[in-house]
Amino acid sequence: MTKPVTIIMIEDDEGHARLIERNIRRSGVNNEILPFTNGTAAVNHLFGSDGTGVNHKDQALLILLDLNLPDMTGIDILRRVKENKYLKCAPVVVLTTTDDAQEIKRCYELGCNVYITKPVNYESFANAIRQLGLFFSVIQVPQAAP
Amino acid sequence: MGGKLISLRETLLTIAATRRRAMGQILLLSAGFLVLVAISALSVVLVTQSRKDNGWVVHTVEVENQLNALLLEIRQAESATRGYLLTTDPQFLADYKSVSRSIVPDLDKLASLSLDNPVQIENIRQLQGPVESRLDEFAKAIELATRHDIPGGVAMLHESGAEDSVRRIDDVAGAMRAEENQLFAQRTHTADRTQQLASIVTVVGSGLVVTLAAISIFLVRRSSRARDDAEAQLRDNNLNLEATVDERTADLREAxxxxxxxxxxxxxxxxxxxxxxxxxxxxxxxxxxxxxxxxxxxxxxxxxxxxxxxxxxxxxxxxxxxxxxxxxxxxxxxxxxxxxxxxxxxxxxxxxNLTREGRREFQPVKIDTRELIEGIVATMAHQAAEAEAQIRIEPLPNLVSDRLAMEQIFGNLIDNALKYLKPGVPGDIAIRARTKLGFAIFEVADNGRGIDPKDHQRIFDLFRRAGTQDKAGQGIGLAHVRALVRRLGGTMSVASELNTGSTFTITLPIAWAASNRNRDTMRKGDT
Missing domain, CATH: 1.10.287 (Helix Hairpins)
Structure with missing residues (x-):
């Protein structure tokens, strides 16, 4: 029917990335996961060398975003994604340790679709990610614009 | 900071110096005044003395004059007598009469003038005899002449005794003159000395006054210069102060x-x-x-x-x-x-959570304190029932403050009171308040296990707890409460003994207005 959804995971902590990936897989999601450990690499991939994001014109994407990145804040990436005409339809899941109310509000204002706080408690963490995986398996992601 | 401190100390020193200088000036002025008074008094005394001395000098001259006048009169009487005897001209007789009438009173006058001097009194007494005998002789001679016995009268004047009286009058008069001369010299000398002394005193006194005035002027000029300097410094400091305060406040806020x-x-x-x-x-x-x-x-x-x-x-x-x-x-x-x-x-x-609390902006609103605390107590009813504790709320004043902060403060304190009751003893928790000078003083008192006095400071520290560690907790509640109370412009303290319960006292302003501290908090979180 269409191309499978690619999950772009922007997460600076490799341990977290591993745990997230593992739990997503455990929930039975087998989509491709592209991990990025810093903002620059992710931005380069998302918007391409010309900065327009035209490369992903025909791709269905789902972005998993951490807000605390070594080289930039996830909020900047979120804003750019939502301002980009090729990427703005891609669902963004903010997955971060910050549970500050203002931060959450800001992310939603900028157009994030889901905001999840990483719990330190692993049971909760694993549970949250698995449910996110289940969520991934049922949500509809917009296909490339005509 | 150091510079400011030093300038403050300098200011204090200047103040002390100014005070000392003022004292010095007062002393100086008093000294000058005293000198003036002393000089005036001495001058008055000396002038009086000098006048008296001069009076004595004049007196001596008077006595001498009187004596001379007396002698002259005697001579005049003698001449008149002789003239009458020679010419029997009634003119001489008239002369004689007028002169001889005044001799005795003049002698008396002389006596009265010399009353002060025993030597002269004695001399006058000696003078009296011969003068009287001489007058007698004159009277007799005149009488003889009026009866036309001229030779008898002439013989009367040349009587053997007459020679003696004349000689004695001359002697005594000489002695008296010598005495008066000596007195005159002595008194003139005294008067001179007194006058000299007076002038010396005047000169020295004037010199002293001038010196004191000079010192005074010098001191006044110096102190006015110091005052000018201090004023200039004060102006500078005032100008700097505000800038410094702003700077420090900004620093603190930044920190x-x-x-x-x-x-x-x-x-x-x-x-x-x-x-x-x-x-x-x-x-x-x-x-x-x-x-x-x-x-x-x-x-x-x-x-x-x-x-x-x-x-x-x-x-x-x-x-x-x-x-x-x-x-x-x-x-x-x-x-x-x-x-x-x-x-x-x-x-x-x-x-x-604490940092988040620290960033939250407080909103002063009117709070019905009793309602607020009843609400808190209601949420803790289950814990209270478990601990068999009763919570008594006494009349409480209403405040203007931040509602959430107040809820957290009392929530924490009541929670602590319930948490640390003595096992097996029914809890009794009282919440009471009184007002004083624009502050409400709240007390949350329990009859629980109490806190050892050595731990009274420690319990307010973050992550620190005291006593038996049999209850769950992070050691955050009281630290949080104290931070809140401070932000609301209040103070907090505890009074407690082991096993007798604790009383936490919180003093809060009745009408709290959001102060500058509110603006210290950050606008938004950076992550």
Whole structure:
């Protein structure tokens, strides 16, 4: 029917990335996961060398975003994604340790679709990610614009 | 800071010096005044003395004049007598009469003038005899002449005794003159000395006054110069002060924000690795299960081969001695790691919450204190029932303050009071208040286990607790409460003894207006 959804995971902590990936897989999601450990690499991939994001014109994407990145804040990436005409339809899941109310509000204002706080408690963490995986398996992601 | 301190000390020194100088000036002025008074008094005394001395000099001259006049009169009387005797001209007789009438009174007058001098009194007494006898002779001679006995009268004047009287009058008069001359010299000298003394006193006094005035002028000029300097410095300081205060306030605000940001970032960044540690520990736990199942299975295979195919991994196989011990050690280690992570997570969460509280802007609103506390007590009714505690709310004043902060303050205190009651003793918690000078003083008193006085400071420190550690808690409540009370412009203290209960006292302004501190907080979180 269409191309499978690619999950772009922007997460600076490799341990977290591993745990997230593992739990997503455990929930039975087998989509491709592209991990990025810093903002620059992710931005380069998302918007391409010309900065327009035209490369992903025909791709269905789902972005998993951490807000605390070594080289930039996830909020900047979120804003750019939502301002980009090729990427703005891609669902963004903010997955971060910050549970500050203002931060959450800001992310939603900028157009994030889901905001999840990483719990330190692993049971909760694993549970949250698995449910996110289940969520991934049922949500509809917009296909490339005509 | 150092410069300011030094200039402050200089100012203090200047003040002390000014005071000393003022004292010096007062002393100087008093000295000048005293000198003036002394000079005036001395001058008056000396002038009086001088006048008296001069009076004595004049007196001496008077006495001499009187004496001379007396002698002259005697001579005139003699001449008149002789003239009459020679010419019997009635003119001489008239002369004689007028002169001889005045001789005795003049002698008396002389006597009265010389009353002060015993030597002259004696002399006058001696003078009296011869003068009287001489007058007698004149009178007799005149009488004889009027009876035309001229030779008898002439003989009368040349009587043997007459010569003697004349000589004695001359002698005594000479003695008296000598005496008066000597007195005159002596008195003139005294008068001169007095006048000299007076002029010396005047000159010296004037000199002293001039000197004192000069010193005074010098001191006044110096002190006015010092005052001018001090005024200039004061102006400078005033100008600088406001700038300095602003600068310091900005610094403090900056430092405060820095600390808040630091705490926020640190607690955030600490959390990330914690997620990993916790996550992979849990993964390890999973692995442990797999490994030990495998070991058990292997052990079983070697012991009794037939069992294996049936259900391998699904069936829990018992481990034997050594493996069981290993498995237990493994579980224990993982358990410690997980509980420590849990604790660390709670601490980090607490710090995060505290910094979040610190950033929250307080809103002053009117608060019905009683309603607020009744609300808190209602939410704790279950705990209170469990502890068999009654909570008494006495009349409370209403405030203008931040509602959430007030809820947290009293919530924490009442919660603590319920938490640390004495086991087996029905709890009695009282919340009361009084007002004083624009402040409301609240007391939350319990009859619980109390706090050792040596721990009174410690309980307000973050993450510090006191007494028996049998209740769950992070040691945050009181630190948080105190921070809130301070932000609301109040103070907080505790009075407690072990086993007799505790009383927490909170003083809050009745009408709190959002102060500058509110603006210290950060506008938004940076992550």
């Amino acid at each position: 405060n924000n820095e600390i808040q940001r630091f705490a926020y970032i640190v607690s955030h960044d600490l959390r990330s690795p914690l997620v990993n540690i916790m996550g992979f520990t849990s993964e390890l736990e999973e692995l442990r299960g797999d490994i030990f199942r495998r070991i058990a299975a292997l052990a079983h295979t070697s012991d009794s081969a037939p069992l294996v195919p049936a259900g391998g991994g699904d069936v829990e196989l018992p481990l034997d001695g050594k493996d069981k011990q290993l498995s237990q050690d493994f579980t224990e280690a993982l358990g410690f790691i997980k509980s420590s992570i849990g604790k660390m997570d709670r601490l980090i969460t607490a710090i995060l």
